[in-house]
Amino acid sequence: MRAFPVKLPSGVRYWTVLNEDLVVIEGADAFLRQVRFGRDGAESTSKAYAGGIALFLRWCRRTGRDWRTAAADFGLFMTWLRHAPKEVSGLNADPVGAEVLAGPGREPVRGARRINAVLTAVRGFLVHAVTAGEAPQQVLAQIYELADDLDLPLEARGEDAGMSWRMRARHRLHEPEEPVDRASDEEIVALLHACLSARDRLIVLLMARAGLRRGEMCGLRRSDLHLMPDSRPLGCEAQGAHLHVIRRDNPNGAWAKSRRQRAVPVDFLLVQAYDQYVFERAEIPQAQASDFALINLFRGPVGAPMRPDAINDLITALCSRARLDRQVTPHQLRHAYGSNVVDAGGTIDEVQELLGHASMRSTQVYLHPDPARLRAAVERVPSPRRMDGAAW
Numbered sequence: 001m002r003a004f005p006v007k008l009p010s011g012v013r014y015w016t017v018l019n020e021d022l023v024v025i026e027g028a029d030a031f032l033r034q035v036r037f038g039r040d041g042a043e044s045t046s047k048a049y050a051g052g053i054a055l056f057l058r059w060c061r062r063t064g065r066d067w068r069t070a071a072a073d074f075g076l077f078m079t080w081l082r083h084a085p086k087e088v089s090g091l092n093a094d095p096v097g098a099e100v101l102a103g104p105g106r107e108p109v110r111g112a113r114r115i116n117a118v119l120t121a122v123r124g125f126l127v128h129a130v131t132a133g134e135a136p137q138q139v140l141a142q143i144y145e146l147a148d149d150l151d152l153p154l155e156a157r158g159e160d161a162g163m164s165w166r167m168r169a170r171h172r173l174h175e176p177e178e179p180v181d182r183a184s185d186e187e188i189v190a191l192l193h194a195c196l197s198a199r200d201r202l203i204v205l206l207m208a209r210a211g212l213r214r215g216e217m218c219g220l221r222r223s224d225l226h227l228m229p230d231s232r233p234l235g236c237e238a239q240g241a242h243l244h245v246i247r248r249d250n251p252n253g254a255w256a257k258s259r260r261q262r263a264v265p266v267d268f269l270l271v272q273a274y275d276q277y278v279f280e281r282a283e284i285p286q287a288q289a290s291d292f293a294l295i296n297l298f299r300g301p302v303g304a305p306m307r308p309d310a311i312n313d314l315i316t317a318l319c320s321r322a323r324l325d326r327q328v329t330p331h332q333l334r335h336a337y338g339s340n341v342v343d344a345g346g347t348i349d350e351v352q353e354l355l356g357h358a359s360m361r362s363t364q365v366y367l368h369p370d371p372a373r374l375r376a377a378v379e380r381v382p383s384p385r386r387m388d389g390a391a392w
Helices: 026-038 042-063 070-083 112-131 138-143 186-193 198-210 214-218 267-281 310-320 331-343 348-355 371-379 384-388
Strands: 002-007 012-017 144-148 165-169 244-246 262-265
Touching: 002 042, 002 267, 012 026, 012 042, 026 042, 042 070, 042 112, 070 112, 070 138, 112 138, 112 165, 138 144, 144 348, 186 198, 186 310, 198 214, 198 267, 198 310, 198 331, 214 310, 244 331, 262 348, 310 331
Parallel strands: none
Antiparallel strands: 002 012, 144 165, 244 262
């Protein structure tokens, strides 16, 4: 079983699951098409879900279980996920009686976050199968329990006065809270110094000073950037320099994760970087016809919109050129933006809106300050000694 990308005639892609004979598994394919198109989801989401479902079906095949009823042994599946190495869980694993132990006797190979992500994908797949009549109804009771909303904060409960109910997953590992894995300000400055073009500097700043995801950046149109002090002549009511993040189907595979359009304020550094990029871009004749903001300038096809994967390649090259002690990722630059907003006094709802999080749970990570912020917070509290003028 393996995840596999499918490109439709329109150019839109989604991921499906193939069996050992490279035949599409119809039930999984129907669910993944629903994830990609029925929910208006991203290609990356269908890719992640396809990988999780492939692991589940691979485990069922190896253990002789029918995937339609294997939810009764979800605990065993979780143990297998945590400890099964590639010799057992990989694509080329021997389907019959592998000699490698896949259990608590081995070191864990997957963390709680990854296992929970796989379980989320499999639960969705099984619910879809039950709805389609391909799996028995009792599967739902095996993977979910009915829970009331009394353990939720008041803000998260419904408006009705009576008790409401929700489905709660039975199988989930505890994910330890970790500090935000962000790029430091020194790393961001080093990356900017390592840039060889105005476009590359703009890309770094779009992540580090506007918090954009890769897909959001590569989906930007020039018409989305309103960098004048007053945008009302453009028919836009947002104040000051800003850019608009809009979900579209793009030929370069770029995708804005949030369904809701948002306006992101930008500072003078980003405005200046874009001005410099405009002059650089004007020297490329192939670039004039494209409305995409970020295009290929130095490698073919010149003038075509940049793909999200190219952002990873660029940041990897910049880290090497800057001789950083570690590999910084695009998402760590985005985390740096969220952390800096909080450090500057931004509230959690402001960070949620700026980053385009659908749920505040995704933004909660920025509420865990680093030790330096805790020390600074204590030192800002007035001392009684300064308040009454006493000399102690």
